Amino acid sequence: MKQKDFKEKVYKIVKQIPKGEVLSYKKVAEKAGESRAWRSVGKILAKNKNPQIPCHRVVRLDAGVGGYNKGFQKKIFLLKKEGLIIKKGKIKSSF
DNA sequence: CGTATGACGTGCA
DNA sequence: GTGCACGCCATAC
Numbered sequence: 676m677k678q679k680d681f682k683e684k685v686y687k688i689v690k691q692i693p694k695g696e697v698l699s700y701k702k703v704a705e706k707a708g709e710s711r712a713w714r715s716v717g718k719i720l721a722k723n724k725n726p727q728i729p730c731h732r733v734v735r736l737d738a739g740v741g742g743y744n745k746g747f748q749k750k751i752f753l754l755k756k757e758g759l760i761i762k763k764g765k766i767k768s769s770f
Numbered sequence: 771c772g773t774a775t776g777a778c779g780t781g782c783a
Numbered sequence: 784g785t786g787c788a789c790g791c792c793a794t795a796c
Binding site: 699700701713714715716717718719720721722723730733734735736737739740741742743744747750 | 775776777778779
Binding site: 681682704709711712713714715716718719722 | 791792793794795
């Protein structure tokens with residue numbers, strides 16, 4: 676099953692996300708080579724227990740924060756610390 | 771191997 | 784603008 680590469684790619688891509696920037700689940704899947712597997716991206720990150728992966732920088736296409744296995748507010752807190760503006764669980768600005 | 775799931779996305783009322 | 788239902792593909796059991 677080469678799909679394993681997909682997961683590893685997702686991890687690597689998410690880890691390559693620069694500070695202050697965010698990528699959508701679909702974008703990550705696209706970079707992983709499976710733009711149709713953005714569904715699994717969220718699940719992979721959900722099962723991800725690796726703190727080395729800034730999964731909090733992965734958001735919805737709708738700029739929604741989405742979720743976080745460490746806590747929804749935790750993700751918002753981290754993003755805000757990165758300089759992003761979160762409004763009602765949505766990214767107001769990326770500058 | 772098959773079934774169920776999931777941090778989603780899109781469409782329609 | 785909000786809410787519900789379907790689809791979609793990899794992962795977990």
